[in-house]
Amino acid sequence: MPLLEVKDLKVRVEEREILHGLTLTVNEGEVHAIMGPNGSGKSTLSHVIAGKPGYEVTDGQILFRGEDLLEMDPHERAAKGVFLAFQYPVEIPGVTTMNFLRTALNAQRKARGESELMVPDFLKKVREVSKSLNIPQDMLKRGVNVGFSGGEKKRNEVLQMALFEPSLCILDEMDSGLDIDALRIAADGVNALRSPKRAMVVITHYQRLLNYIVPDVVHVMSKGRVVKSGGKELALELEASGYAQFEDAA
């Protein structure tokens, strides 16, 4: 059974249809890249999978391990293993990163009927992961993303990904606002999480990111549909010829 199946998905925001029948299948262990110009509906797709309010699904299905994802509340989807790394991670003043991580992890565990992680086990885990991502302990004591640089915010997303161990990671424009060094650290973190049990959907405008996170499958989106799919070489092709050819095709 595929991990994620998006079937003929149609989505509206207010009166405007953004996705016009999108189909996508992702299996465990695969890394898919979704590329496309601005306004092609890439971020909408990621938001709808995660369950962000404000989108109306008018037709189609999203199945996660065969279960109807659209029937679940967003926090239930998180507990099932759907993780969205945000393009613009928000700041939460007064809530330390450490407290946030623990609250979220325990909420997910509780929803799955697992016991809360004991504090020493939790701390040990956080220390290991944050060390590998080059995240200083001091950062964990600060408010969530408050005063973090662009690179720190993205690393914090990867930290959560590592900690929550989701089976589907959607990375929304992970490279935006990052210089090459910051990008490399974040990408290394993501690559370390690749596993036969986990799938990733990497949404990006530029091919650059895919030099670091090499996908198995590349999809090109235009005007709310997947217009072409192929191997990793498709990304390079796009880099050379641009999106214009697909805009006509759509």
Added chain:
Amino acid sequence: MPAVQETVERVKRIDVDQYRYGFETLIDSEKAPKGLSEETVEFISQKKNEPAWMLQWRLEAYRRWLTMTEPTWARVDYPKIDFQDLYYYAAPKPKKTVSSLDEIDPEILKTYEKLGIPLREVAMLEGVEPKVGEEDPARRKIAVDAVFDSVSVATTFKAELKKAGVIFMPISEAIREHPELVQKYLGTVVPTSDNFYATLNSAVFSDGSFVYVPPGVRCPMELSTYFRINERNTGQFERTLIIADKGSYVSYLEGCTAPQRDENQLHAAVVELVALDDAEIKYSTVQNWYPGNSEGKGGIYNFVTKRGDCRGANSKISWTQVETGSAITWKYPSCILRGDNSRGEFYSIAISNGFQQVDSGTKMIHLGKNTSSRIISKGIAAGKSQNTYRGLVTAHRKATGARNFTACDSLLIGDKCGAHTVPYIEAKNSSATFEHEATTSKISEDVLFYCIQRGLSQEEAVGLVVNGFVKDVLQQLPMEFAVEAQKLISISLEGSVG
């Protein structure tokens, strides 16, 4: 007054009352007759076995009250209160000592259960001594005075406090046992003529707590009063007086709850704090009176006058409040910074949901030299509530070097509520430095979705964000209350979003 004369006075009064109401029934009855008159005031005074000076004090206040009108400047809206349609005194059958959980009002137990405080902690808060070998030495003890309706039903740890020389007792007892202290300080911070509700309180207050900490003594435990309005149509008018003598320290906590009723109930308390030279008083409140139902029916009218007098040099008074209950809150815990180098602090979290109306803040009145004050106010409005911060910072012309820092932050949840900030600043001394910062923000959908995407439910997400918003103030609370307050914040915001 000589004891003999006092007895004579008392007997006289009893005779008068007997004539008017039928003495026997009244003694058996647990309530004063409905309505307010000189007779009601006399009835209360007599119920409390008060000396004549106390009755005189009350009657003067009552007569003064008759000439006063209700204040209308606050941003709150409610139908006119019929002060003759209330009971001014109600006493439950007295329980002198509480020795096991079974004897405590199940209503309280339920309240604590809802707050998620385990029973053992309740046992602690209620002053039930744990069995031998059960006590956790790491836990600090809290002495509790429990006030039900008009009467103090239990005060715990009295003996232990006595050893330290600290007096902690119902004010009705203090009036009889320590008249010299009460007479010296009562009404010196909030005079009987102060304002409509304070004057009403002065006439009819029935109980409350009295604390005296002798010179140089650091009170060995937290003191706490737990207020509960139980009776229908009953006003609660408690009076608290805390005196920290030279070089002493005391931390005092108060908690309040009331059952759900369709009609509104009146709570008009007065709290007076006096800090002498080098003394410090820390006063914390977790107020959770019944706020009314989802249609705005019922709930407590909380019209409270709280004021601290930093009377001595280098004294300090700190108010911390977590206000989540009441249909209407009208409350401005204030500091008079009279002593040179004295310091006043006000830390506030005011949460309003449903149809609640909050008009709360503080007054920092700088009179002495080099006095300083700090105000941190966090207002959270949800539902259809209105939340106003109203504050006054003044420097007298002799208050050389006065300093104030104020930060008022408001958080809006949803689009049907309102947050308002009304700061008054007056500096009559050119060396005064006053700073004021204010922000208003809306709880962002993006922030909520971020938390929810990480596995938190909508309500857990709101709770987390709000607790972050109020963190600076929560940190000021004693640990025992901080945990309770944190839970209370989440509970009071239930159903506040979509």
